[in-house]
Amino acid sequence: MSAVFGRVRDHWSTAWIVLSLPAIPMILAAAEAEPDWGTLLHISGEFSARLLVVTLVLTPLKQMTHWRWVRWLLARRRWLGVASFGYAALHLVFYALDEGLLAEFTAPDILSGWLAFALFVALAVTSTDGAVRAMGKNWKRLQRWTYVAAVLTLIHWVLLEFELGPALVHAAPVVGLRLAAWWRRRRP
DSSP: OHHHHHHHHHSHHHHHHHHHTTHHHHHHHHTSSSOOHHHHHHHHHHHHHHHHHHHHHHHHHHHHOOOHHHHHHHTTHHHHHHHHHHHHHHHHHHHHHHHOTTTTTTSHHHHHHHHHHHHHHHHHHTOSHHHHHHHTHHHHHHHTTHHHHHHHHHHHHHHHHSOHHHHHHHHHHHHHHHHHHHHHHHOO
16 A cells, blocks of 8 residues: 555656645636735745745755655655746736736836746746756756745845745745755864
8 A cells, every 4th residue: 555655646747736736726716707816916926935945945954854755855846846937927827917917017026026937937948857958067057046036036025015024934944944054064
C-alpha cells in the first residue's frame, strides 16, 4: 500500500492537481454575475506570492536542515515556481477583467507588478527540461532573477495595500533564511 501511495504522491499529475485546486473556487467566483474583483485580485496575488516564497526558502532550508520533506519539495521546486506564475497570470486576468489590461500602467504600484510578471514569464518559459538542457549554466543565472521578481512583487504589494506589515510577513522567511544560511556558511 505504501508503494502505491508513494507513486501517487510523487507523480507529476498529483502535484499539478493539488497546486491547481485553489484556482477552482477563484475561477468559479469570477464567473458569477457580479464578481468581487477586489477579493479575487487579493487572493490570486497572495497565492502567487506565497508559492514564490516557498520556492525561495527551499534552498536555505536544505542548507540548514536535513528534513526529508524539504528535499522532496526541492525536487519539485520548478513546479512550485510555475504554479506561482500561474497564479500571477490568473491575477493578471482578474485585473484585466476588472480594470482593463493596461489601466494605470505607468502608476508605480501597477508598473512594479507588470515588471514582476514580465520576469515571471521569462522564468516560466525557461522552466522546461529542454530549456534547462539548452541553456546549460545560463539557466541558473536566469533563475536567480526570481529574487528580483520577488522584490518587485513586494513593492507591488506594499504600494497597492499601503501596508508594509503583510508584505513583510511574506518576505521575512526568505530574507531570514537566506541570511541564516549565509551566516552559517561564513562561520569557521
